[in-house]
Amino acid sequence: MSDEDEIILSELDDDELVAQMHDDLYDGLKEEIEEGTNILLGRGWTPYDVLTKALVEGMRIVGIDFRDGILFVPEVLLAANAMKSGMTILRPLLAETGAPKLGSMVIGTVKGDIHDIGKNLVGMMMEGAGFDVHDIGINTDVDGYLAAIDEHQPDILGMSALLTTTMPYMKVVIDTMIEKGMRDDYTILVGGAPLNEDFGKAIGADAYCRDAAVAVETAKEFMARKHNQMATG
Amino acid sequence: MTSKLQAEASPAKRVRVIGCGMIAREVLAINEQLGFDHVDLKCLPAEYHHHPERIAPEMDKAIARAREEGFENIFVGYADCGTGGELDKVCMKHGVERIAGPHCFSFYMGNQQFAEADGDYLTTFFITDFLARHFETFMKRPLGLDRHPELLPMYFGNYTRALYLAQTEDPELEANAREAADFLGLEYEYRFTGFGDLTPALSEAANSA
Ligand code: B12
Numbered sequence: 001m002s003d004e005d006e007i008i009l010s011e012l013d014d015d016e017l018v019a020q021m022h023d024d025l026y027d028g029l030k031e032e033i034e035e036g037t038n039i040l041l042g043r044g045w046t047p048y049d050v051l052t053k054a055l056v057e058g059m060r061i062v063g064i065d066f067r068d069g070i071l072f073v074p075e076v077l078l079a080a081n082a083m084k085s086g087m088t089i090l091r092p093l094l095a096e097t098g099a100p101k102l103g104s105m106v107i108g109t110v111k112g113d114i115h116d117i118g119k120n121l122v123g124m125m126m127e128g129a130g131f132d133v134h135d136i137g138i139n140t141d142v143d144g145y146l147a148a149i150d151e152h153q154p155d156i157l158g159m160s161a162l163l164t165t166t167m168p169y170m171k172v173v174i175d176t177m178i179e180k181g182m183r184d185d186y187t188i189l190v191g192g193a194p195l196n197e198d199f200g201k202a203i204g205a206d207a208y209c210r211d212a213a214v215a216v217e218t219a220k221e222f223m224a225r226k227h228n229q230m231a232t233g
Numbered sequence: 234m235t236s237k238l239q240a241e242a243s244p245a246k247r248v249r250v251i252g253c254g255m256i257a258r259e260v261l262a263i264n265e266q267l268g269f270d271h272v273d274l275k276c277l278p279a280e281y282h283h284h285p286e287r288i289a290p291e292m293d294k295a296i297a298r299a300r301e302e303g304f305e306n307i308f309v310g311y312a313d314c315g316t317g318g319e320l321d322k323v324c325m326k327h328g329v330e331r332i333a334g335p336h337c338f339s340f341y342m343g344n345q346q347f348a349e350a351d352g353d354y355l356t357t358f359f360i361t362d363f364l365a366r367h368f369e370t371f372m373k374r375p376l377g378l379d380r381h382p383e384l385l386p387m388y389f390g391n392y393t394r395a396l397y398l399a400q401t402e403d404p405e406l407e408a409n410a411r412e413a414a415d416f417l418g419l420e421y422e423y424r425f426t427g428f429g430d431l432t433p434a435l436s437e438a439a440n441s442a
Binding site (some may be wrong): 069072073074075077078081112114116117138139162163164165167193194195196199 | 283284285286313315316317318319335352355356375376377378380381384387388391392
């Protein structure tokens with residue numbers, strides 16, 4: 001639209017710019033997000049504030065409309081791409097400025113399944129919330145999960161499945177962890193469209209998360225609990 | 234063979250199949266092949282494929298409606314289709330059966346063969362007659378690939394092969410399937426399956442009336 005083309009990001013004040021970035025993220029406009037990110041940094045914003053107030057908040061709105069059926073997969077993918085390009089700018093700066101770290105997570109799609117859009121989105125939002133995320137990809141078998149846990153020593157293990165035929169494999173992973181006596185050392189979050197709360201309970205996960213926003217909230221809660229236990233125990 | 238008389242019989246003597254729009258043509262073809270004129274078909278929109286969370290609640294309503302219309306024999310023309318057991322709960326609640334298997338690609342191939350394949354199809358994208366016929370409107374458009382071809386690697390980057398499971402021998406559909414495979418950048422393979430497990434499933438439902 002021509003009148004939208006006339007918006008000059010650098011002429012907006014901070015609040016207007018952040019609101020505009022939420023819109024641009026919603027519309028999946030990668031270049032605009034990169035530009036907005038650089039402008040805010042140039043105005044002395046901390047990388048952490050740009051991340052949380054402009055990018056994560058914008059993506060949260062996208063998530064709500066996806067959940068409510070207003071947006072479908074392509075819009076979410078485009079928005080995720082735009083957010084990713086902003087994060088690429090911020091990532092090295094976040095490391096330098098010592099932004100708060102909440103914990104770490106290993107995440108992967110289970111064996112037999114190569115659906116990964118939801119997993120990628122959860123990984124990105126977890127990173128945006130301040131978790132170190134180790135994405136081990138798709139079609140992950142027990143050995144793959146265990147090796148990644150061993151290597152990264154995460155607080156949280158995340159498993160994703162989009163097929164009814166592959167979701168039972170999550171139980172195989174959890175049962176193996178129980179056998180090895182390591183189950184209770186990790187918070188296990190599971191997700192994917194065909195799963196539900198009952199399934200999460202039945203396989204012994206700590207929580208089933210309906211979407212990325214719930215995943216972030218749940219992960220934060222479990223981290224807070226862990227810290228409280230460490231403080232009292 | 235069923236006689237024409239039964240077609241006019243009361244709903245109580247007939248079978249209502251409530252199926253996915255993606256298999257409507259195939260159900261009608263089987264009915265015609267086997268002369269099931271006492272089987273009538275109602276479909277839920279094929280688009281629910283992309284929104285499996287709608288399948289179970291809408292099926293629940295459709296079964297209730299069929300009961301109100303007087304149908305005693307009802308058959309669900311869906312596999313699990315990503316409802317994660319929710320559709321089975323609805324079937325159980327109403328005491329009706331559904332087609333066995335996780336999805337249509339499996340029951341066309343034959344559920345047993347699909348289950349035993351164990352990973353052979355990990356990076357395979359299946360095309361059916363329906364998908365070959367409606368690739369543009371049913372895959373490209375909802376996935377946004379018509380407007381945003383740059384998303385292709387995010388969707389199909391991990392796939393290697395497009396396997397056309399053909400329900401009918403139709404050169405035009407085969408050409409479409411090949412074109413779809415090309416568009417997706419996948420190696421193309423053809424396999425004639427016919428209606429697979431759909432025929433025995435429908436026969437059983439039809440004969441139970
Ligand atoms: C997009 C899609 C595809 C894309 C996948 C691209 C990719 N790179 O992943 C393509 C088109 C390639 C595809 C292929 C297939 N698909 Co598909 N696909 C879908 C669809 C429409 C959307 C999935 C999606 O990406 N959603 C968007 C994301 C953002 O949502 P999400 O995945 O649910 O993730 C969110 C939450 O679940 C949660 N979450 C997810 N993971 C995790 C993990 C953790 C740890 C946590 C906490 C939370 C969490 O947070 C996420 C963000 O909010 C679904 C139907 C649906 N609506 O679910 C079918 C669906 C999953 N596919 C299905 C099928 C059958 C297939 C195919 C077999 C079809 C075919 N023609 O071959 C192939 C798979 C072949 C194979 N070899 O495995 C079926 C599965 C049926 C079943 N019984 O299980 C579905 C349900 C469609 C249907 N109704 O039949 N598919």
